[in-house]
Amino acid sequence: MAVVPGIDIGEWDHRLAFLWRWSNLKFVGFYLAHHAMQKRTTWTTHWHDLRDLGWTLVPFWVPFTGKGISKMKTTDGTVHGRFAVDRAHEAGLQAGAAIYLDSEAAVLGGSDDHAYAAYMINWMQAVRQAGFSTGIYCSRLDTQRILTGQDFRPLRPNVWPFAIPIHTRALWNDATYCLTPATPRQWIVQTKDSAWVDNVDAVGCQYDWFRKDRDRQSITWPAAGGDQGGSTDADFDSARISDPTHPLASVAFAIAGDQGQPDLAHVFSVSALELDHFDRTPSGGLSPVERFAHSPADIGPDPAASSSGFDTGWMASVSRRPGFFDGFVTGQDGFIRQFWLNPDERFPTHASCLNPAMPTRKGTPIVAISRRLDQLDLFYVDQQHLLTTRWWNPGESDWTRNVSRLDGPPVSGGSNLVALPSQHDAMTVDRMDVFYVSCEIAASEDDASWSVAHAFRSAGDGWRVSSVPNTSGAAGGSGVAAVRASTGAIHMIAQRRDRSELMHLILEDGQEIWQTSTTMPKRLPSTLGRPDWWMCLYLIAIADALLLFGITRNGALAWSTLGSAGWSEINSIQGPFSSGRPVAYARRGATNVDIVGVTNDGVPLTRTLQIGPDSLNSATP
Template sequence: MFGGLDKDNYASLGDAVMGPVRAYTNLRWTGFYLCHQFDATGSSWTAPHSHRVPPVSTWRFLRSEGWGLGPLYLGRQWLRTPNAAGHMVSVPNPGWSEANGKTDGQHAVELAKGVEMENGATIYIDLELDGFMNDAEAKRYLKGWFAAVTQAGYRPGAYCWDSNDARKICTTFRDVAIWFIRMPEQQPTVYNESDGMLFRLPPAADFVDPEEEPGQIGRVACQFAWYNQERGFPGAKLRTSPTTLHEVNPIDFDAARMPDPSHPEAKTALCLTDFGSNAPAAFFLDPSVAAWQFLENGRQWGDWMQGGIVTPEAVTFKDLGYGRWFDTASVAAASRKTWNVDLFGLGVDGSLWTTRLLSVGDDLPWSEPQVLNSSTPARHGSAIAAVSRRTDVLDVFFFNTAHELTTTWWAPGDPDWQAHVGAISHGFSFAPGTNIAALTSPTDSERLDLFAVDSSNTVRWVQWRTPAPWATASVPLAEAADPAVGVHAIWSEGQIHLLVGTRSGRLAHLVHPDGTQGGPSDWSTVGFVPRVAAQARPMAARVTRFSGAVVAVVIDSLGILSWSAYDGVNWTVPGTDVPPKGYSTGGRLAVTVTSPEALDVLLPDQKNSWYVRRLVPSGVPAAPLTTGELWAW
């Protein structure tokens, strides 16, 4: 489970608070109000902020700060009126109709597009009182609203009470995501101001509806705490640094099954890695299970291993008050020799764990999972990277709770993971939403190059070359980096190529001529990876070397998978692919070179399925890659 907050007024939070709160608490997502009345032109959350550089919307700003989001649209509500005895009662809204539902749904879409919300995101209609599904006109109103949002390329959701509407919407409108309200009569303490921890989150059983069908999105999030004067809690003090707090009164607390309720279809972390000859392995990490498959006989992707390979119950995690769960911000894997593979993940308590497979066969199980960092926990939502720089050696990287880049390693002659844990960056913090790009050298097994975005939106280069210690440098970039898109790296022809997401919504391409930190040569910005449309911005990107060229693979805000090749001078015009149900824009993407003739891309679609899309050489220099086979699960 992943904690969240929602607050009606963004001004009571603001940019200077939201970035630090994401870094110093376990709050991972926030409600985002498109409007507080069905005919309103927006809210403090949608208002422009010209002081930002670049002047992006609050939606995009929070995405870059690493927040998951839950967009809310206040629809037409029950009306409150006095009865003959003078008591306030709820009566049906005369504005409820299917036509008005469509009108209001279109208005919600206009507000979403106004903040540059990516296609495919979930928009939740806010139903403040229970009983909509008991009224025929209210049901028609919801039908129209859901249809208009769906037609515009978004997923409809409903924020509603659990006792009636949540259950009936879930069974009547099966493509609608549910953010339900379940509030105890007496408000218990759920937030610890001393350490910034939201605890006592609802149990997983609360998110299960027995009438849900397999593959249905169903119950995504739950509002479970109101901190206000009427319930005896005058707000909460959110931690913004090790020594500072920001008071918010009132404030509501929520929980979700994934870190980003606007993309419930992207709840799993994904990765690909080498495994055997022309047989890469694929992994997904769900909050409750890790599973894998591999390319059998170099030709056919298999099925995800039934029951998974490890569950949180098998790992010695701490229970922070709401159970033991995998943190699905990231997952990593590396192969230290042929037909061996090691998988790495995090628990929500910050435990870095691993399990390994030493060969392939039905009777060869994965090893018992092992925690690697007992004395140095990872921060909430940390990225992970893992590489094997030579046979039987593994290096793993994560961010500790001081927001420093941290490593540990394993070798047959020195296998004590715990003894090797240590920070390798000092004096600055890494941004909560950044990935970690880890490079091994094609010519030097005693060298590692790491890249990530710091809290000032600068790309940092952390390098190890034996016998020297770890060293850090900044990568010059003319504009602010976007931690949520991150930095991605590859060696090619003796040069390091970087792709860096920028807060302006582009993908910058930088090259270092020899990879020598502190040498006479420095980074040069070659340009930008071409976009398929002017309004398309990258939501996830990867870079690799394939068929003699540097290749960028991108999922953009329109839900289009695109790719482009750099031949040393120019980027080619992007090739594109869109499946019938549309690719997810939730930022999940993995890429691997399967063979000299195949580049495989793993990603989810909008309807809770996964795809591997194969790219193959086309023989056409202007467009050197084209689509090959497609596997779906």
């Protein structure tokens, strides 16, 4: 069982920007409150900061300290659940995010079991009614009761036990800032813990802490440049999933339309422990699932136990000739694995990877294009946070040698990658263009420089990378969208870091200067009196129109089109997509765009947008 390493500290610290840059840690605890009546914490205004940097989060709401835990049995859990919801809205959590009730001591199993359980259940029901998911951070001694108790089971909470033995056991390296995460079987403190560690609803565990009364008292922080920059006490965690805010939705999708028959498309999905294949049906839905890999070892080298899962952040697929499909996915060991489907082979097992000497960074975005017959170009981010490309064609068939690291600004931790030409362009030219949100940090997160980076290469030339002007303050977490229109112009859209509006820039064919568009609708309509924003963005060129769409913080599918009359108003329909995951999409026919994503419960979800000449005619499931 693969696991993901994380950390928990009590207060916000700007050095978390450096820790993500230099460590292998993926998630961090995020405190909505340290006691029930607290309105704000040092974390409250940093949700977007952390997501833009690349961190995934564990949102904790703490009603009582350990000494005051007895008050839980006489307190109304419904009221406290509403308090937690208010703090979540203030911090900017998206719909469906999991909020973890922090119970600081063992409380179940005694004479007051019913009173404590009633508080927890009422709290979870109030949080769920507000559109969030729920979890419980609790003692390992209470874990089995919460996982299997008949009163808890209908709610199926995500459980995050703390299981701390007497002596330190976390393997933290102060020189490399790396934590060797403990697998679930290593979470065990006593033999009787073996039942709960095998339950998949025990999504993570705090299994150690470094504090002044321990045999290891602190960890070393990195400074901005990677050298040592002080120390702190910390709690160490490991999780079965990479994003504890959306624990059941840890899956990524990719769609590839056939080069010869674009309406024939294959859909692939990756979760921590399996790769799945679907055919897209004539109506835009999914065929029954075909599972073709159960671990990274099925299509690559066999990793260590602690990294024996797939990275579920991103995957890529593309058709390089009619009937030939290639897909790419990263293991938690940082090695890129390839799978393929063609008339002669159907997902063969193999032991090779594309980058045996150069692992990717954690959670790397990954995108693949085929700009001509039998040419594959793959883009991802290496451990130095630099855009890297590998390629394959019949004359250059060694992936391990065909590699180029681009000298440009580092890719922000939360960003996606967009590569052109893609199957969504209106026309193809003999050049490649790649976009991402970059982040360069000087002395602190407050000094960070955010913008959209543009890497491009024409035939016979080398790669050049520059920042797109007037994109300062681009949001890493929602990424960038780009497409080439029928005029040859490249359109690029990104969101500002405060999530207040979109930026639309245009690079006309043959020009070198980007023009800023001021005509598009910049704000999403408010929902229930609260501001909304884009969680991810996508662009498609259809005839002479452009379609912008994405998922909002409320899990809705939103869209706007650009035609001869300018941008349309933003429309939306409820997904209900997980607001924490990207989606995949492909054309079908002249007017349909099929979108595939996942719900917060981990169920695949499809929607179709139908496009007219200048505007969107309808949006139907």
